[in-house]
Amino acid sequence: MATTEGFRADWAQKDFYAELGVKKDATAAEIKKAYRKLARANHPDSNPGDTAKHDKFKSVAEAYDVVGDPEKRKKYDEMRELYGSGGFRGGFGGGGGAGGGFNLDDLLRDRGGASGGIGDMFGDLFGGFGRGRTQAPTRPHKGADVETTATIGFTDAIDGVTISLRLTSDAPCPDCNGTGGKPGTRPHICPECEGAGFVVNGAGGGFSLQETCPKCGGRQLVYDEACPTCHGSGRGMSARSIQARIPAGVKDGQRIRLKGKGSAGVNGGPAGDLYVTVKVASHPLFGRKGDNLTLDVPISFDEAALGAEIKIPTLGGSPVTVKVPAGTPNGRTFRVRGKGSRKKDGTRGDLLATVQVQVPGTLNAAAREAVEAYRAAGNEPSLRANLFDGSAT
Structure with a gap:
């Protein structure tokens, strides 16, 4: 049975508002705008090989996942308030014994928290922990954004034109449909995480960190035989042609966004966006x-x-x-x-x-x-x- 040690204690010390560059009282629209700007600037697809920007993208996504959700944001603010008042500094989970610790569940009950203590209060915010280890469904994720370049004629840029684009992007493996298993075989619950999709590892200092299961990659299920096409990753490359409308008056070097025309989403998530950088040919006159x-x-x-x-x-x-x-x-x-x-x-x-x-x-x-x-x-x-x-x- 999991305990409050599964709580991501390091998140209590992170300022997700500062990570996104907004104030604590920022509106939902301001938070969303800041996230989109930072995510676009630091997206791995746009910055291949730039480790610093890849790490920034992850931290920005982590911050938006919490403060971009009204319910999670409310619980995060409550947790930060407890941390700021010194409520977390004596340690987690212990009794009032010689170690000088205290039981955070009791503290939250005293503050009017849910009857289940910290597990019920923050469980859905930090991945699930509390009275028992239950299987949580893998969350849907938006597909990756795709970048491409198109060259059009001078007159087409003035009047607008519809062009055909041939794209190659990341997509679910066509043979296993994204499961990662060999077609025709049946999956079973991952023995490493027992179907939870995550594992809890000790981080020292009495804390434990929740991480994606390395065996199933968070999918909760595993196959004895991996798909021979994608080698168990569940991902592949997809080639497709789409029709894209370039608006009249487009300028050389302008970036056009086509919503939902990027890579397919994961686990039912929405598709990413397609960004087309337009190059306009010169005119003789x-x-x-x-x-x-x-x-x-x-x-x-x-x-x-x-x-x-x-x-x-x-x-x-x-x-x-x-x-x-x-x-x-x-x-x-x-x-x-x-x-x-x-x-x-x-x-x-x-x-x-x-x-x-x-x-x-x-x-x-x-x-x-x-x-x-x-x-x-x-x-x-x-x-x-x-x-x-x-x-x-």
Whole structure:
């Protein structure tokens, strides 16, 4: 029969709120938001080989498993209150003998705890202990998140597109359906944990720690013959194709989340999520600046000097006419409203057309004569006069 020694005493000393970076009075929504941010940043699939982040992911998951559940959070706060008041420091489970200990069950009864003492009060919070060792069902777990990258065309990024993705991810073994046993064989209760799914190991100092059973991996059942496909792990690799909708206006490098499209859950848990990092191919004419499209438009010297009406292309639409005023300098940008990328609200950004004044490499005789006449007729001051102002000082 298990005793209060099965209690995870080290958890009483852990600050799960600090682990998640929230205050003790944080709302459930704040706790969930903090957990998702930390779990995403430290997920093993996104940080292969980074032991520190793997450990951080585990500690964050442990913290959220407790304070993310209203009932568990309430009992955890009660336990922390007892610890903070010195209620745990005399040891657990002992009588009031020479050792100076006390019976924590009696203490909890005195404080109005359940009639079963600490086992009833904290049993479901720390994995089950108390009057007897009973078999607890293995909890469902969410499947792992999956990361992939997709490259799409420039126009598809502006208008949105549905793409096909071929994914390979962790999944239950197809031959044993995740049991880990050889197909056709029958399981029996794990002799190591007696079907509890966990074992209790001494940690010194009068404490005992509850750990997942190393023989059955917490599944509570074992097979005499392991599945030859997964070698008893119950897991395998699954290849599948899915259709993913990339929204209009997606930017290069943007990360799209597709809920429930990741790896399958464990023991009936929900599937993980799929995160698609989008790479957008370049366009031979157009560029992108936020929700606006950009376009370099060449114009001649006479068009810049005398003014002109020019036609320019739009992405996927009819050409538009832009009026270039006389005396337009090189590099001036004209805005064509509503011809840019699609925004989240359904409207479109603008097309930013920047003129580039072109100087001919060669001139025929008539053109040279006209330019020389222009030079002779000009009465403008030197364009470089200001370069020499104050140069002698």
